[in-house]
Amino acid sequence: MYNIYGAAGSGPVAIEAVLELMEVPYQVLVEAPTWEGEAERAKVTPVNPMAQLPVLVTTQGEVITESAAILLWLTEQHPEANLAPKPGCATRAQFLRWMSFIPAAIYSMYWVRDEPERIAGDNKAVYPELLQRTADRIAHCWNVMDSQLTPQLFLLGQQMSVLDIYVTVASRWTPGRRRFYQVAPGMAEVVRRVDGLVQLKDFWARRFPFNTDWDG
Structure with a gap:
């Protein structure tokens, strides 16, 4: 199961939506609207010193940040979902x-x-x-x-x-x-x-x- 540090209505929602479409198990491990102040950012800094969302923790415990990087990585891990043009494709x-x-x-x-x-x-x-x-x-x-x-x-x-x-x-x-x-x-x-x-x-x-x- 993937673990996500996220917040409703924010950037991690794109990650969650993609995982829903891929039908891959995940959970929002930490809900942290970081724009609300230091207390919320402190929930994220242990895994991302930038104190920003999203953060994805893989099944192997690897931490990935940056929304585009996470989305691209997920398409590589789950090519069967066909949610990205393949290398060499015209698009x-x-x-x-x-x-x-x-x-x-x-x-x-x-x-x-x-x-x-x-x-x-x-x-x-x-x-x-x-x-x-x-x-x-x-x-x-x-x-x-x-x-x-x-x-x-x-x-x-x-x-x-x-x-x-x-x-x-x-x-x-x-x-x-x-x-x-x-x-x-x-x-x-x-x-x-x-x-x-x-x-x-x-x-x-x-x-x-x-x-x-x-x-x-």
């Missing part, structure tokens, strides 16, 4: 490109947003502008990604991959789904399709419930 390069783009360009913005004082110190007067600028940057990055893709049933064609799960989860965060639909219309139907997967219906309700704050 492999773009798969790797966008799996790297999300944490580098989008996910990284939330380190600032969760605690603006990390960048602005005690100058609270600049917090609103910082939050607005990071939201705009995230929206811009989604728009760039959308402009480079021609989705079919899923982002890279007819076959679902972990990239679809990754985008579906991340697109629920700030600036929210309504804006995501506006700036990334090509990807909009794909994330709606993943939202509606029968295999994940109960999972979404449990770990990232639908609500009007992000859907539109």
